[in-house]
Amino acid sequence: MLSSSHLPTTIVTPKNVPTLGVLVGGGPAPGINGVIGAVTIEAINNGYRVLGFLEGFQNLILQDDSKIVELTIDSVSRIHFEGGSILKTSRANPTKKQEDLQKVVKQLQKFNVSLLVTIGGDDTAFSSMSVAKAANNEIHVVTLPKTIDNDLPLPYGIPTFGYETAREFGANVVRNLMTDASTASRYFIVVAMGRQAGHLALGIGKSAGSHLTLIPEEFLPTTDSTEPEVTFSRICDMIEASIIKRLYTSKKDHGVIVLAEGLLEYMSTDELKQAFGSSLKYDAHDHIMLAELDFGRLVRDEMRERMNRRGLKIAFTEKNLGYELRCAPPNAFDREYTRDLGNGAVRYLLNGGNGALITVQGVKMVPLSFDDLKDPRTGKTRTRQVDVSSEGFQVAKRYMIRLEKKDFEKEETLKGLAATAKCSVEDFIKQFKYLVQ
Numbered sequence: 001m002l003s004s005s006h007l008p009t010t011i012v013t014p015k016n017v018p019t020l021g022v023l024v025g026g027g028p029a030p031g032i033n034g035v036i037g038a039v040t041i042e043a044i045n046n047g048y049r050v051l052g053f054l055e056g057f058q059n060l061i062l063q064d065d066s067k068i069v070e071l072t073i074d075s076v077s078r079i080h081f082e083g084g085s086i087l088k089t090s091r092a093n094p095t096k097k098q099e100d101l102q103k104v105v106k107q108l109q110k111f112n113v114s115l116l117v118t119i120g121g122d123d124t125a126f127s128s129m130s131v132a133k134a135a136n137n138e139i140h141v142v143t144l145p146k147t148i149d150n151d152l153p154l155p156y157g158i159p160t161f162g163y164e165t166a167r168e169f170g171a172n173v174v175r176n177l178m179t180d181a182s183t184a185s186r187y188f189i190v191v192a193m194g195r196q197a198g199h200l201a202l203g204i205g206k207s208a209g210s211h212l213t214l215i216p217e218e219f220l221p222t223t224d225s226t227e228p229e230v231t232f233s234r235i236c237d238m239i240e241a242s243i244i245k246r247l248y249t250s251k252k253d254h255g256v257i258v259l260a261e262g263l264l265e266y267m268s269t270d271e272l273k274q275a276f277g278s279s280l281k282y283d284a285h286d287h288i289m290l291a292e293l294d295f296g297r298l299v300r301d302e303m304r305e306r307m308n309r310r311g312l313k314i315a316f317t318e319k320n321l322g323y324e325l326r327c328a329p330p331n332a333f334d335r336e337y338t339r340d341l342g343n344g345a346v347r348y349l350l351n352g353g354n355g356a357l358i359t360v361q362g363v364k365m366v367p368l369s370f371d372d373l374k375d376p377r378t379g380k381t382r383t384r385q386v387d388v389s390s391e392g393f394q395v396a397k398r399y400m401i402r403l404e405k406k407d408f409e410k411e412e413t414l415k416g417l418a419a420t421a422k423c424s425v426e427d428f429i430k431q432f433k434y435l436v437q
Contacts, residue, residue, distance in 0.1 A: 012051060012068040014111050020346070021113040022071070023053040023060075024089040025124030028326040029146045029162025030169075031334040032119055034080035036087060038342025039117050040071045046350055051111060056120075057127060058092035060104040068111065080335050083327040085119075093123065095130045105135045115140050115349045117342075121147040121160075122381035125357055129370040132355050140354035142345045142367075144338075148325055150199035153373050153382040154359055161341060164333045166193075166325040167203040173321060174208035174256055181254040186315035187243065189303070191296040193322035194260045196383045201260035204321070206396040211255035212242040213400060216262045217386040218393075230266040232275060234435075235259070236302050241403045241432050243303075243314065248420040253314050255401075261322070264288070264295055296320055310422045340365070405436045 020043045024032055040050045050071045053060055059067035069087075079086055094100045108116065108131075116139055118128040125143040132141045145152045148166035150159050170192060177188045190210070192201040198215020205213030219230045239257055246252055264272065265288065272288070275298060281289045296318030307314045330338065337360065344365030345358045356367035375382045386393060407413050408429065418428040 011066065012070050012111070015049065016112060018048045018114065019051060019112045020048045020115040020117065020349070021051050021053055021108060021111070022087070022117045022119070023056050024085045024087050024146075025056040025118060025120035025127065026089060026091060026147070027121075028083075028085055028089060029148050029160075030083055030165035030326070030328050030330040031080075031161040031338040032085040032087075032089075032146060033076075033082050034330060034335050034338030035117075035119050035144050035146075035161070035342040035345075036071070036085070037076040037079050038339045039346055040076045041073050042343050042346040043115075044073055046346070048115070051113065052087045055088045056090040056092050056124075057094045057104055058090040060107045061092060061094055061100045063103055063107050080339065081329060083329045091123070094127050101130055101134045104131055105139065108139055109135070113139060115346075116142075117345050117349070118143045119146050121145070121149070122152060122383070125152075125370060125373070125381050129355055137354055140349050140352075142349055142353065142355075143357050143370075144341050144345055145357055145359065148200055149194045149197055150203075151194070151197035151383050151385070152357070153384045154357075154368070155361060156387075158359055158361055161334050161337050162326075162330070163200065163203070164337075165328050165331045166200060167207060168331055169325050169328045170200065170204035170321050171207035173319075173324075174204055174210055174258065177256050177319065178208065178210075181256055184315070185254050186317055187254060187303070188256045189239075189296045189299050189316060189318045190256060190258045191261050191299075191318070191320050191322075192258055193325065194262045195265055196262050197385045198260040198262060199384075199386055200325075201258050201262075202386055202393070202396060205258035206392075206399070208256070208258075209399065210258045211246060211401045212239065213258040213260075213396065214238060214263060215260040215386055216266045217388050219263075219266065220385075230263055232267065232271060232298075232302075235263060236299065236306065237432060238402070238435060239299065239303060240306055241435060242401045243307075244417060244421045245403060245407070246401045247312075247314075248416050249401075253312075259295065259299065261295060264293060294318075294320075312422070403432055403435055408433055408436065 022039050043050050052069045052071050054067040094104045118124050128141040128143045145160040147160045148162045150163040152160050181188055192204055194200045198217055201215050276293050281292050300316045300318040303316050340360045348367050355370045359366050373381050418425045
């Protein structure tokens with residue numbers, strides 16, 4: 001079986017034969033190898049040489065011939081069971097400089113690549129589109145949507161590959177944490193990946209039955225003129241209220257709270273600088289490197305302080321849930337899904353297609369134009385966010401422990417909550433009532 005540490009070492013040389021290239025950009029996701037295998041087999045069966053470019057666009061920009069491998073059917077036939085990427089990946093961005101874009105085009109043309117399959121998320125899709133335009137569409141490109149965040153603008157109900165495996169793996173982790181929480185009498189603050197959307201956090205929380213899941217979408221304004229209501233104090237108020245209500249209604253001092261890391265994305269820059277200071281770092285696409293920020297620890301410390309002030313003996317532990325999800329072996333859904341996607345991508349290119357994101361909708365392969373996926377305000381790929389008006393989200397909320405309007409309308413309940421919080425009714429109302437308005 002081919003693995004990233006056992007790639008062919010033979011130097012690849014240009015040949016005057018039909019050639020398809022494949023590369024991986026962005027973070028890993030379960031199922032990448034399945035796509036690589038499906039693309040390779042279908043392309044070779046149609047008379048194409050297949051070249052894999054290691055570490056995304058990085059070595060194309062560097063024009064490093066030693067970072068190119070020729071893929072064969074024998075070398076990829078069993079890799080769909082494995083997590084990770086045999087071609088590795090990187091976040092190198094060829095659109096930063098026009099000269100880098102031209103280097104990529106020149107390197108692809110040097111090896112006679114006329115068809116290019118890129119596996120990635122929104123940034124990779126944007127880079128692929130830019131490569132096609134820079135090559136005057138002499139190189140036809142297609143992107144296969146990969147992200148455990150599930151935030152690419154596919155039709156409703158169509159996941160990005162890797163999401164289902166990450167959700168399943170994450171839900172199993174949270175299930176185990178629930179047992180630990182009950183056994184050791186503590187709360188876990190779990191931070192799940194998801195830069196701009198809460199699909200993964202919600203999917204994990206809902207599947208595992210976490211006591212509270214918070215995602216950025218529920219704080220977003222309904223109009224462009226209103227600022228998002230995502231603040232650190234509001235998030236902590238919601239967590240504190242959930243803990244107090246659970247303690248009052250069921251006398252339980254343990255549980256699991258799931259937070260989407262994307263909550264940080266919608267906080268003000270001033271608030272982030274105040275909380276994290278020099279820890280703020282940015283990647284090649286100018287995104288804050290959220291995984292480098294210890295959001296869970298910050299929430300944990302704040303909740304410990306709040307509980308101590310109330311005289312409540314509740315323990316807290318933080319858990320970041322992200323990197324361990326990205327290279328999990330794909331489940332059966334993603335193994336089947338990536339085979340369909342890889343095959344569909346090659347057939348689309350062979351039929352003259354160019355500049356699309358490949359999706360499988362029902363039993364059909366459906367290409368989506370890059371242009372149709374762009375946000376007219378930014379020129380970049382739109383983000384698919386959780387529809388908080390959907391039945392699915394409303395069902396998820398109904399199984400969480402949250403303060404509700406009726407909690408403030410019943411005198412007995414209100415007194416009980418205040419007594420549990422060890423404060424007056426007036427102080428309880430002052431701190432928490434805004435959460436239900």
